[in-house]
Amino acid sequence: MSSKSKQDAATSLGRRQWLAGSAGALATMGLGAANGQAHAQAQSAASAPALPVAPAKPPLPAYAAWKDAGAVIIHSSSTIETKRQAFGNGLITPAEQLYVRNNLPAPSASILENRDAWEISIEGVKQPRVLSLRELKTMGLETTPMVLQCSGNGRGFFPNKPSGTPWTVGAAGCVVWTGVSVRQLVESLGGTMAGMDFMTGTGGELLPEGLDPKSIMVERSVPAKAMADALLAWEMNGVPIPLAHGGPLRLIVPGYQGVNQIKYVKRLAFTAQESDAKIMAHGYRISPPGAKADPSQPSVLEMNVKSWITSPLPERAAAAGQVQIQGLAFGGQRAVKRVEVSVDAGKTWKEARLVGPDLGKYAWRQFVLAAKLPAGTHTLMSRAIDTAGNAQPEQRLENVGGYNNNSVLDHAVTVTLA
Amino acid sequence: MSSKSKQDAATSLGRRQWLAGSAGALATMGLGAANGQAHAQAQSAASAPALPVAPAKPPLPAYAAWKDAGAVIIHSSSTIETKRQAFGNGLITPAEQLYVRNNLPAPSASILENRDAWEISIEGVKQPRVLSLRELKTMGLETTPMVLQCSGNGRGFFPNKPSGTPWTVGAAGCVVWTGVSVRQLVESLGGTMAGMDFMTGTGGELLPEGLDPKSIMVERSVPAKAMADALLAWEMNGVPIPLAHGGPLRLIVPGYQGVNQIKYVKRLAFTAQESDAKIMAHGYRISPPGAKADPSQPSVLEMNVKSWITSPLPERAAAAGQVQIQGLAFGGQRAVKRVEVSVDAGKTWKEARLVGPDLGKYAWRQFVLAAKLPAGTHTLMSRAIDTAGNAQPEQRLENVGGYNNNSVLDHAVTVTLA
Incomplete structure (x- = not known):
């Protein structure tokens, strides 16, 4: 139609x-x-x-x-x-x-x-x-x-x-x-x-x-x-x-x-x-599990700090060896200060490099981390931190509407490199 | 085809x-x-x-x-x-x-x-x-x-x-x-x-x-x-x-x-x-009028400082009164330091405001000058100056191939506002 x-x-x-x-x-x-x-x-x-x-x-x-x-x-x-x-x-x-x-x-x-x-x-x-x-x-x-x-x-x-x-x-x-x-x-x-x-x-x-x-x-x-x-x-x-x-x-x-x-x-x-x-x-409220939305609950207003990996992905294969892990990060109300990347499901983290010019605090930044990944399966994660020190949380904040999800774990990707 | x-x-x-x-x-x-x-x-x-x-x-x-x-x-x-x-x-x-x-x-x-x-x-x-x-x-x-x-x-x-x-x-x-x-x-x-x-x-x-x-x-x-x-x-x-x-x-x-x-x-x-x-x-050379292109003449390499107005234009009408004169400027090898705009065919100039974030010295900048323009015909000009002080020249450098034109006069626009 x-x-x-x-x-x-x-x-x-x-x-x-x-x-x-x-x-x-x-x-x-x-x-x-x-x-x-x-x-x-x-x-x-x-x-x-x-x-x-x-x-x-x-x-x-x-x-x-x-x-x-x-x-x-x-x-x-x-x-x-x-x-x-x-x-x-x-x-x-x-x-x-x-x-x-x-x-x-x-x-x-x-x-x-x-x-x-x-x-x-x-x-x-x-x-x-x-x-x-x-x-x-x-x-x-x-x-x-x-x-x-x-x-x-x-x-x-x-x-x-x-x-x-x-x-x-x-x-x-x-x-x-x-x-x-x-x-x-x-x-x-x-x-x-x-x-x-x-x-x-x-x-x-x-x-x-x-x-x-x-x-x-x-x-x-x-x-x-x-x-x-x-x-x-x-x-x-x-x-x-x-x-x-x-x-x-x-x-x-x-x-x-x-x-x-x-x-x-x-x-x-x-x-x-x-x-x-x-x-x-009664819409776009952060309602606790089981609750109905009402004006006393926080509304969906400011964005929070967030990032995700865009390459490699299961749909965007890379060969084992040297890999440029790429992604996007933004702070919402504040600029991104740094982005960390883990190639071992969150056990260890390395600081990624921000790529390209800074278009201002409301824009996102591209990040990249060069890593050597052997053949096999890897869980990759990213974690953005804004200029006020706010970092992405590991877990999502549960809410009825499924809003404002900036969980590190939820945004992880698992890729198999040959 | x-x-x-x-x-x-x-x-x-x-x-x-x-x-x-x-x-x-x-x-x-x-x-x-x-x-x-x-x-x-x-x-x-x-x-x-x-x-x-x-x-x-x-x-x-x-x-x-x-x-x-x-x-x-x-x-x-x-x-x-x-x-x-x-x-x-x-x-x-x-x-x-x-x-x-x-x-x-x-x-x-x-x-x-x-x-x-x-x-x-x-x-x-x-x-x-x-x-x-x-x-x-x-x-x-x-x-x-x-x-x-x-x-x-x-x-x-x-x-x-x-x-x-x-x-x-x-x-x-x-x-x-x-x-x-x-x-x-x-x-x-x-x-x-x-x-x-x-x-x-x-x-x-x-x-x-x-x-x-x-x-x-x-x-x-x-x-x-x-x-x-x-x-x-x-x-x-x-x-x-x-x-x-x-x-x-x-x-x-x-x-x-x-x-x-x-x-x-x-x-x-x-x-x-x-x-x-x-x-x-024998191509893309700055050949003096009447000359054949040859390797002794300067090649078309670095870009030079340049700007042009994009609004108003004869094809993009504006009403008389308050007008936002808009355009684009770049330095070539260096960032643009400032852009000046004339609304009286070059007699007087005012500094325009650069709009939006700076994407680096190789990108262009957007400029704007708010001006009050009465009904009638106006010749608008822009002139960019790079960080080394190079300004757009009034006149083009004549050459056989018609290259590297950054003339202020050539890029002027004449608009009639009702």
Whole structure:
């Protein structure tokens, strides 16, 4: 089903049919306990005889048909993962390899026909304004390389199989965003109103009729201080942002998990409270095992320090002997200070060398360790440490949604060299 | 004609037919006076009734069919330019926008079927070796962002229309190369033999029968000291190098003009003399007006300091009022220290702000100057200055081949704002 068709379905059909049509999107919303319900509904609807049967290996959806099919795993029409063996050493992830994770079906591609006409409402500032993208482009220019990562990246390593897409490492990429600084924009509008402790972004997805908007809309809040490095961005990797990645305009909050990077952003509000939309209040929470998600639990905000090996892999064979062990590491909010690699399943560690230029604290670093590995089976691990001394933990933090996994053990790889 | 078909033609047909089949490639070899002859021959052959007539606007050739047709100007099957208005602010040029300039028809795509089996002969070192790409990958890993530019970039601004492709600014991009350091490779082979003052790379293109190989082969020499930062590269922008850009293996010499970045490199030799191949001895020379190219004239080696504005442009309109004047600047061998912008055709200058992280001295920098421009026509100019104080000159250095143009005046743009 094309993006356009989905859009049509969302406007013309009722609630049940829309849910079925966007089963993939809803099933992987990661709304904790709430998600189970949507998932069950979607599955039930999908198995109704009148609806098309999903193929075992879905094709690239129309709005992402330009992706490199050989470099990605297509989980669903709204969840596409970069293959671990596709990550290279080019510092920046090419758009055609970059993962996709849409919480709702993408809007109609018609919103890209006149990008400059896209409007965003800036609220909670002393001089609130509705600004067009054309106007934003006259107000400033910044370019920020940044790790973009779904908070569920690494969920696939949880043995209890949390609801949601079982990403391993490929729901992440390092991409370059260009737009206007939110801090400067806010200054030009007189600053924020008093007591506005949160920066709340609202996505411009078309919502289906018959549902409470709060139950489905994409609206997230982050601490207002995050505006310092945030962008309203119109370019990704040097070209206008594709629809699949939130074009024409996306809120970029460097160092924060992907769900906070609001696509098709139509409202940026400085607010006294966090959004009460379901995706904020009852979704993307670090819920202890057995608990239901609620606003008292930590939200999925800042990224944590993390790394993984990209070569050698079972899918990227190397011969025994001299091997260049390669991988990627990032700190989330802080730069990576060093990366250590173990070739003996964590018994001993050596410091890897960081390769290529430093693109700033929000970008990832490439690392390499030259090692002599005899023929046989080896378990390779990496461990990143940020500039504040935070190191990746051995074990994942168990949580219902399978979020924020930066476990050293989970990201280890076992390879057999001949 | 597809790349594969051309390859077949080159092996099975005679000299005259091959020249006709690769008319575009030869006509734009830029071999100075020698080029005139090839050009005339090619034109003559192309007008023979038995041969296909070239369309006025050629399509993307098969080996570059994956390029973004909307972002490029297709001069010929071997010369494809990035549109000035396609350059964005992503630091790195996406592969699908990057220019192509092949001196000979690309080899058959079959050379990519087993990339790791590609072999290169390393000569002029104490322990010469033939090494496979598989072996090179075990020997080291470096990643270098670098401006890749055809020495004829800017030729289109020469009023006397030198022979060769009339590139304006788009025969350039900033791309990321990953491979093994040539310096480290040479050290591991015992170092260079005494007196080997040049590093000579030879391309692996298939040469047509019946021609003296020296008259057609791609073989270039640079000073041996350039090995310090040189790479034998297998990745471009994080993916295996496409055929159009020299995969599976390319010699990368940061800071040097594109012709020295040998594609499909099959031999890397440290030599006492410069190559006597025609492309080195009688091509790519800075020949004074009226002179024939010869080895006594300077060769096209190091890039010089340069910049150009990318927005606003006649093709990328802006409204009168506040405008963010944007562009790209690089130093060639040295980092850019600063960029100045004039909005009054060079009468007065202001220092622009450099945008985004510094990717190293061989990469370009993005610059921006916020300016208030009233409705009307404005001539905008940029002038880059490198860390050694070298500034772009006002005027181009006249030369027969139209090389090395970094003139401020030639790169100015005149825009009318409403």
